[in-house]
Amino acid sequence: MKIKVIVPATTANLGPGFNVFGAALSLYNEFEVEYVPDVKKTHFTLNGFGKKSLPKGDKNLFWQSMQKIFKVLGEDKYNLKNLNIIINAGIPLSGGLGSSASAIVGGIFLANALCGNKLNKTQVVDLAVKIEGHPDNVIPAIYGGICIYSKDGNSGTVVQLPVPKLKIVLCVPAFELRTKQSRRILPKCVDFQNLIFNMSRVAFLTASFCCSDFSLLKMGTQDKVHQPYRCKMIPAMDEVLEAALYAGAYGACLSGSGPTLAAFCNAKDAVNVQKSMIKRWKKDNIYADAYVLNFDAKGTVII
Ligand code: HSE
Numbered sequence: 001m002k003i004k005v006i007v008p009a010t011t012a013n014l015g016p017g018f019n020v021f022g023a024a025l026s027l028y029n030e031f032e033v034e035y036v037p038d039v040k041k042t043h044f045t046l047n048g049f050g051k052k053s054l055p056k057g058d059k060n061l062f063w064q065s066m067q068k069i070f071k072v073l074g075e076d077k078y079n080l081k082n083l084n085i086i087i088n089a090g091i092p093l094s095g096g097l098g099s100s101a102s103a104i105v106g107g108i109f110l111a112n113a114l115c116g117n118k119l120n121k122t123q124v125v126d127l128a129v130k131i132e133g134h135p136d137n138v139i140p141a142i143y144g145g146i147c148i149y150s151k152d153g154n155s156g157t158v159v160q161l162p163v164p165k166l167k168i169v170l171c172v173p174a175f176e177l178r179t180k181q182s183r184r185i186l187p188k189c190v191d192f193q194n195l196i197f198n199m200s201r202v203a204f205l206t207a208s209f210c211c212s213d214f215s216l217l218k219m220g221t222q223d224k225v226h227q228p229y230r231c232k233m234i235p236a237m238d239e240v241l242e243a244a245l246y247a248g249a250y251g252a253c254l255s256g257s258g259p260t261l262a263a264f265c266n267a268k269d270a271v272n273v274q275k276s277m278i279k280r281w282k283k284d285n286i287y288a289d290a291y292v293l294n295f296d297a298k299g300t301v302i303i
Contacts, residue, residue, distance in 0.1 A: 001034065001035040001114070002032065002033070002034040002035075003032070003033055003034075003110055003113045003114065003302065003303075004030060004031070004032040004033075004302070004303040005030070005031045005032075005106050005109045005110050005113070005300060005301070005302050005303075006028050006029075006030050006031075006300065006301045006303065007028065007029050007030075007031070007102040007105050007106045007109075007141050007300045008024040008025055008026065008027065008028055008098075008102070008140075008141055008144065008296040008298075008299065008300070009024070009025040009027040009028065009029075009090075009091040009097040009098050009099070009102065009141075009293075009296075010022050010023065010024050010025060010097065010098030010101060010102075010136075010137045010140045010141050010256075011023050011025060011096070011097065011098070011168065011170065011255040011256060011260075011262050012096070012098065012134075012136035012137045012140075012255070012256035012257075013136060013223070013226070013253065013254065013255075013256060014146075014205060014221060014253060014262075015201065015205065015220065015221035015222055015223045015227070015251070015253035015254070016197075016198040016201035016202045016205060016220070016221070016222060016223040016224075016225065017136070017148070017202050017205060018136075018198075018223070018225050018226050019134050019135065019136050020135075020136060020148055020149060020150060020202075021136060021146070021147070021148055021202075021205065022098075022135075022136035022137055022139055022140040022146075022147050022149075023140050023145065023146045023147070023168070023295055024140040024141060024143070024144045024145060024147075024295060024296035024297075024298075024299055025097070025168060025170070025293045025294075025295065025296055026293045026294040026295070026296045027090055027091055027097070027170075027291060027293055028090050028091070028102075028296075029048075029087065029088070029089050029090060029091050029099065029102040029103070029106060030086075030087070030088040030090075031062060031085075031086075031087055031103075031106035031107070031110055032085070032086040032087075032088075033066075033083055033084070033085050033086075033110050033114065034083070034084040035078070035082060035083060035114060036082055036083070036084055037082050038082075039081065039082055039084070040081060041081070042056075042057065042080045042081055043083075043084040043085065044056035044057060044060070044063075044080065044085050045085065045086045045087070046087050046089070047086070047087065047088045047089065048087075048088050048089035048090055049089040049090070049091060049092050049093050049099070050089050050093050050099075051089075053093070054087075054089075054093075057080060058080075060103075061100060061103040061104065061107070062085075062087060062103040062104075062106055062107045063080070063085065063107065064107070065103060065104045065105075065106070065107025065108055065111070065131060066078075066107040066108075066110060066111040067111075068107075068108075068111075068127070068131060069107065069108050069111035069112055069115070069119070069127065070111055070115070072119075072127065073111075073112075073115045073118055073119070075111075075114075075115050078111075078114060092172050092260075092289075093176075094176045094177070094178060094179075095172045095176075095177075095255075095258075095259065095260040096172075096177075096254065096255035096256035096257055096258045096259060096260035097170060097172070097255060097256070097260055098137035098140075098141055098256065100132065100137070100179075101128075101132055101137030101138045101141050102141055104128055104131050104132050104138060105128055105138055105141045105142055105300055106300070108124055108127055108128055108131070109124070109300055109302060112124060113302055121142075122155075124142065125138075125139065125142060125156060125158070126156065128141075128142060129149075129156065135149040135151075135156065136149065136256075137256065139158055140299070141299065141300060142299050142300050143158060143160060143299045144295075144296050144297045144298045144299030144300075145160045145161070145163045145295060145296075145297050145299070146160065146161040146162075146163060146209055146295065147159070147160055147161075148160075148161065148206075161206065161209040161210060162209055162210060162212070163295045163297050164209060164212060164214065164295070165267075166214065166250070166264050166265065166266065166295070167264075167265055167266065167267050167270040167292050167293065167294065168262055168263070168264055168265075168292075168293050168294070168295065169244065169249070169262070169263040169265060169270055169273045169274045169277065169290055169291070169292055169293075170255060170260055170261075170262055170290065170291045170293060171240065171244075171260065171261045171262075171263070171274070171277040171278065171281070171288050171289075171290040172259075172260045172288060172289045172290070172291070173234075173259050173260070173281055173286050173287070173288040174286065174287040174288065174289075175259060175286070176259075177233060177234065177257070177258050177259040179256075179257045181233070182230055182233065182257035182258055183257060185229045185230060185232065185233060186226055186229055186230075187229065190225055191224075194224040194225060195225075197222075197224045198223060198224055198225050200219075201219060201220055201221070201222050201223065202220075204216045204217075204219045204220035205217070205220035205221065206220075207220070208220045208251075214250040214251075214264070215250065217250035217251030217264055218245065218250060218251050219251075220251055221251030221252060221253040221264070222253075223253065223254075226254075226257075227253065227254050230254060230257065230258055231254075233258075233259075234254075234258050234259045235284050235286060236280060236281060236283070236284045236286065237254065237258075237259075237261065239280055239284075240261055240277050240280045240281055241253065241261060241263075242280075243276040243277055243279070243280035244261070244263035244265075244273050244276060244277050245263075246276065247269065247272045247273045247275075247276035247277075248265055248266070248269030248272055248273055249263035249264060249265040249269065249273045250264050250265060250266075251263070251264050252264070261277065263277065270292045271292070274290040274292055277290055278290050
């Protein structure tokens with residue numbers, strides 16, 4: 001039995017929607033597992049991002065996620081000795097593009113498929129949110145498109161906004177910023193005026209996608225809850241966001257907890273936005289890669 005799962009990259013928060021908004025992107029990690037009952041040797045193959053740096057075996061996040069699902073389902077016949085695992089990673093690591101979420105989601109989907117899909121979608125979503133600790137990457141990775149998620153008691157609700165024909169430029173600087181580090185810098189309390197600011201921006205962000213009025217994205221991607229703190233750890237962050245807007249982007253923000261920056265624009269402006277962001281970071285001697293992506297509308301796919 002051979003099963004393959006394709007999971008998209010994601011950008012979380014979209015500026016003001018901290019831990020609530022996320023979008024799936026057209027950049028993918030592929031996870032392939034083959035069940036080989038008689039084999040006595042572990043096969044764990046990594047290709048692409050993390051080929052040399054990611055752990056194989058018990059410390060691998062994808063494998064840990066699979067193991068958690070086997071435990072939930074009471075399946076103990078699967079282990080690394082009889083599974084041939086291949087990971088083709090197209091999503092850069094630790095950059096704010098949801099590579100950890102993709103490993104968690106990939107692991108849950110594959111383990112569930114190996115066990116005969118005993119978990120329904122609600123259970124898959126609940127487990128993904130629980131394992132990741134926050135919903136805004138795993139939800140769009142599972143559903144695709146632009147997602148809003150919140151919990152009411154024990155159950156969570158997912159709302160999908162219309163997927164626009166915009167490009168998203170993701171500019172990934174050549175330094176790492178761990179989510180933990182980027183979370184530690186956030187304050188425990190939010191100032192009341194900043195809360196009002198963010199509520200208005202979230203309303204504009206939602207209206208922009210629902211009404212296809214992308215002129216609202218400039219205000220709709222602004223944030224005063226997390227970005228002002230994180231910009232202290234990301235040199236020239238505000239200037240790179242400004243460069244994207246100046247080059248024609250409708251809106252620009254930190255991607256997840258960073259350090260990747262995201263800009264939303266029309267196809268005709270995408271290359272200019274991409275070049276401008278790279279150029280502005282280069283002025284501060286920071287090398288950056290940039291991807292021009294579409295929104296992914298499918299979410300996680302099993303083949
Ligand atoms: N919403 C979370 C944060 C996770 O900003 O820290 C982003 O990946």
